[in-house]
Amino acid sequence: MNDENPIIIEMKDITKTYIVGLEHVHALRGINLKVRKNEYIAIMGPSGSGKSTLMNIIGCLDTPTTGLYLFNGMSVSDMDDNQLAKIRNKEIGFVFQTFNLLPRSNALHNVELPLIYANVYSQERKERAVRALNSVGLGDRIHHKPNELSGGQRQRVAIARALVNNPSIILADEPTGNLDSKTGEEIMQLFEELHQKGNTIILITHEEYIAEHAKRIIRLRDGLIESEEIFTTRKVMV
Amino acid sequence: MFSKLKESFFISISAILANKMRSFLTTLGIIIGVCSVVLMSTAIKGVDNSFQQGISSLGSDVLYIDKFAWFSSEEFWKMRNRPNITYEDYEKFKSLVNLPLAVAPQAISVRNIKFREKTAEAIFVTGSTTEYLETTNFSFKSGRFFSEIESESGRDVVVLGYDIAETLFGNIDPIGSIVKIGGFNYQVVGVLNKQGSNLLGAFNPDRQVYVPIKSLFRHFGLSWRSITIVVRAKNSQLLEETKIEAEQVMRQVRRLKAYESSDFSINQQEGLIQIYKNTVGVIQIGGLFITGLSLFVGAIGIMNIMFVSVKERTREIGIRKAIGATKRIIMAQFLMESSIISMIGGLIGLFFAIVLSYVIDQFIPTSVQISAVLIAIVISLLTGILSGLAPAYSAAKLDPVESLRYE
Incomplete structure (x- = not known):
């Protein structure tokens, strides 16, 4: 852990309240969190602990009710929809449990999509997409559609899509949840490699053995950070 | 983008x-x-x-002096009691007006026309004078309109509309042939080019024939019926003036006093439009x-x-x-x-x-x-x-x- 690395995410007293009918549901009750570049963090917690809400806020899919959220020094709390879309496009790479690929598009096009939204020209776009697919070991599957790929391969496409715009963080929500344990392990291996290459990774999971891949584990309960563990050394499981 | x-x-x-x-x-x-x-x-x-x-084959600069108004709020029976417009009215009128380009009488009879075994039924036979041609925009496919002499002497000559010629003669040139109009022999002297439109129905010039009005009167005894006086202005700018003059002259012909209202109507295609x-x-x-x-x-x-x-x-x-x-x-x-x-x-x-x-x-x-x-x-x-x-x-x-x- 290098405390000299620049801070990417800084959260102060973040709360999120949903109004369901007449009831106010306090999903987050005051989260304080700092994420530095090249950290590998796992956010854990039972269902209802607020980890999905926290992920949505970190991922700029949602905005906090109160509190300050600085992303690379910019205040996300004050951003409008278009600015949030831009942050999601350039700074955040999402990896979902259910892969969330576009079913009618091939792997290449799925990976190209963030670049299309970033106005990258077609030649460069294709080169970068192919490079990203190569880096997750799918260089020979670029013209396959999602239904022609295995679960592990689909998740690799999704990871390539998350990587292609060189985001500040990779946000993975239960990335192995829909995979068998062997494939899941391979995907975790891939995250390990990405971390080694300097990427910042935030992993949301409720599986202890998945969280153990991270260098820092944050446990949530009832909308608050319950505990935090930092591992300075950890053996990579193969 | x-x-x-x-x-x-x-x-x-x-x-x-x-x-x-x-x-x-x-x-x-x-x-x-x-x-x-x-x-x-x-x-x-x-x-x-x-x-x-x-409508343009009717001419935008043409006036029709009629017993009846084409479009009028006045009741039909009132107009029915008006005196007929006679051939003499036309002659007097023509001798008194100055502005028009052309003035011609027009009487219409509906007859069958035969050539050998072919018949065109219920055709508008328009009787007029040579000057009628100048009130129209007719052009000829072959032949000519009837001449002044033919008109004045009421000779049995006929000018065929395009469709009629086509029906009766097909590809043969009708000039010089004899057709029977209502049983009387007429010599064809001209055939018109196509000009009208089906919308006008029987009024379409393509489906009419033209004969000297005196011939029409002689054979079909129409002189007791009211005729139409067709007046064409020199150009459409002069139409209004021509109309005013026509009204005055016609009142003169009819010897109407200042307080009497006109016992005729001056129609024009504008009303139709x-x-x-x-x-x-x-x-x-x-x-x-x-x-x-x-x-x-x-x-x-x-x-x-x-x-x-x-x-x-x-x-x-x-x-x-x-x-x-x-x-x-x-x-x-x-x-x-x-x-x-x-x-x-x-x-x-x-x-x-x-x-x-x-x-x-x-x-x-x-x-x-x-x-x-x-x-x-x-x-x-x-x-x-x-x-x-x-x-x-x-x-x-x-x-x-x-x-x-x-x-």
């Missing part, structure tokens, strides 16, 4: 192709709508053209409105299917938003899709309209004009955009978190 549009385009195409049957049925509404709107506007144009053409616009105009607007309704129904079909499409692709919208699509991009994507469906429908509809216009052409001379093509494209594009707006907006404002969770 271009790559985003291209992306939207291909996404739309693949979405349309993914639901071929559904897209086709949706398109069908637009096909029918655009086809009927284009056909209707083409037909309207055709009717208008045909009318304009027909007015009547045409009042009646046909309403029918046209009604027709366009009704066909417009079918287009509207088509548009609702698109809107409906776009809402279904947005619902079905909620998750896809969520994914796109998560990786950086702005509201505008999502909106453009769905607008693109509805426009493409509508444009495809519009082009197919246009194709059918062109095919069908050939069928309609058999009844009303018409053809699909460039303007109709543009109308079809603009209408279908507008329909696509308008019907896509609400669904596209509902897609754009979807919450990314909610839509990613959508199953």
Whole structure:
């Protein structure tokens, strides 16, 4: 852990309240969190602990009710929809449990999509997409559609899509949840490699053995950070 | 920007192709709508053209002095008690007026015309003088109009309208042949070029024949009936003055006192145009409105299917938003899709309209004009955009978190 690395995410007293009918549901009750570049963090917690809400806020899919959220020094709390879309496009790479690929598009096009939204020209776009697919070991599957790929391969496409715009963080929500344990392990291996290459990774999971891949584990309960563990050394499981 | 549009385009195409049957049925509404709107506007144009053409064969600078007004609020029985306009009235009138280019009498009788075994039934036989030619824009396919001498002596000569000549003679040149009009022999001296329109029915010059008025009177004894005095002004600017003069001269002929109202009417085609616009105009607007309704129904079909499409692709919208699509991009994507469906429908509809216009052409001379093509494209594009707006907006404002969770 290098405390000299620049801070990417800084959260102060973040709360999120949903109004369901007449009831106010306090999903987050005051989260304080700092994420530095090249950290590998796992956010854990039972269902209802607020980890999905926290992920949505970190991922700029949602905005906090109160509190300050600085992303690379910019205040996300004050951003409008278009600015949030831009942050999601350039700074955040999402990896979902259910892969969330576009079913009618091939792997290449799925990976190209963030670049299309970033106005990258077609030649460069294709080169970068192919490079990203190569880096997750799918260089020979670029013209396959999602239904022609295995679960592990689909998740690799999704990871390539998350990587292609060189985001500040990779946000993975239960990335192995829909995979068998062997494939899941391979995907975790891939995250390990990405971390080694300097990427910042935030992993949301409720599986202890998945969280153990991270260098820092944050446990949530009832909308608050319950505990935090930092591992300075950890053996990579193969 | 271009790559985003291209992306939207291909996404739309693949979405349309993914639901071929559904897209086709949706398109069908637009096909029918655009086809009927284009056909209707083409037909309207055709009717208008045909009318304009027909009316111009009457001449915009021509006055018709008649016993009856063509269009009048005055009661028919009052006009019935007016004195007939006689041939003598015409002669006096002609000798007193200065302004007109030409003045001619006109009497009409309806007769059958025979040539050998062929008959044209119930044909308007117009009797007049040589000067009648100058009140018209007639041109000749062959031969000539009857001469001054033929006119004055009431010789049995006839000028045939284009359609009559075609019916009776086919490809043979009728000049010099003898036809029987109401049982009397007439020598053909001229054949007119085609000029009128079917809209005018029996009044169409193509379906009339012209003989010296004195011949008409002699054979068919029409001299007791009222005739029409046809007056042509030197040009349309002088029409009003000519009309005023005609009124004064005619009152003089009739020896009317200042306090007596005129016992004749001066008609002109303007009145016809007015009547045409009042009646046909309403029918046209009604027709366009009704066909417009079918287009509207088509548009609702698109809107409906776009809402279904947005619902079905909620998750896809969520994914796109998560990786950086702005509201505008999502909106453009769905607008693109509805426009493409509508444009495809519009082009197919246009194709059918062109095919069908050939069928309609058999009844009303018409053809699909460039303007109709543009109308079809603009209408279908507008329909696509308008019907896509609400669904596209509902897609754009979807919450990314909610839509990613959508199953």
